[in-house]
Amino acid sequence: MKRIYFAFGIVATALIFSYCSTHKKVAEVTPVAAVKTTFQSDILSVVTTSCTPCHVPSAGGKKKPYDNFSNVKADIDDIIHRISLNPTDRGFMPMRGTEKLPDSVIAKFVKWKADGMLEN
Numbered sequence: 001m002k003r004i005y006f007a008f009g010i011v012a013t014a015l016i017f018s019y020c021s022t023h024k025k026v027a028e029v030t031p032v033a034a035v036k037t038t039f040q041s042d043i044l045s046v047v048t049t050s051c052t053p054c055h056v057p058s059a060g061g062k063k064k065p066y067d068n069f070s071n072v073k074a075d076i077d078d079i080i081h082r083i084s085l086n087p088t089d090r091g092f093m094p095m096r097g098t099e100k101l102p103d104s105v106i107a108k109f110v111k112w113k114a115d116g117m118l119e120n
């Protein structure tokens, strides 16, 4: 009888250890680090492509400069509001033409704000 208990003990221990090792493998998978949006790498290029020349003084723009970190940071709510409007709405930006920015570009401004409006 003792031998049977002993055998059970070994089997149970083996099962517990094999469970632990498979469990560990699952826990070792590391999540992909979330990349933060920054003014220099994500926002500036949009401004110099889509808000030029009006908001880019070096291109001859006379409107509020948005190739400028502090101005974009200060006006982020108004910017998100205006680029989210429909082209026929009053205050819609970018003004030129009637094309609305792609959703993925609008999302960059939204994410930049959510990420804490980093410069670099």
Ligand code: HEC
Binding pocket: 047, 050, 051, 052, 053, 054, 055, 063, 064, 066, 075, 078, 079, 082, 083, 091, 093, 094, 095, 096, 101
């Ligand atoms: C063709 C010129 C033109 C382009 C391109 C343009 N804007 Fe403007 N923007 C204007 C003018 C003119 C005004 C002032 C009139 C008004 O407030 O609607 C203005 C005003 C604004 C304001 C209000 C600023 C303030 O002084 O209070 C915001 C915010 C803005 N634009 C965002 C943008 C963004 C973001 C883009 C690019 C995605 C853009 N604009 C592209 C001409 C332009």
